[in-house]
Amino acid sequence: MVPDSAVAGSADADEEVMAAVDDDTYLISDISRDGAWLSMPAEKAPLLADYC
16 A cells, blocks of 8 residues: 655644654654654664755
């Protein structure tokens, strides 16, 4: 099944996104929406410094 994609540029003030590293897994979640999360191996996660 193809994941549902969100509309880019949404600016709702009630949105909140959080990230965490648990063991060797990087997790990111939009806690204002049910089921809006992803995980990946921490070594494959992008580095913020690469985008600044």
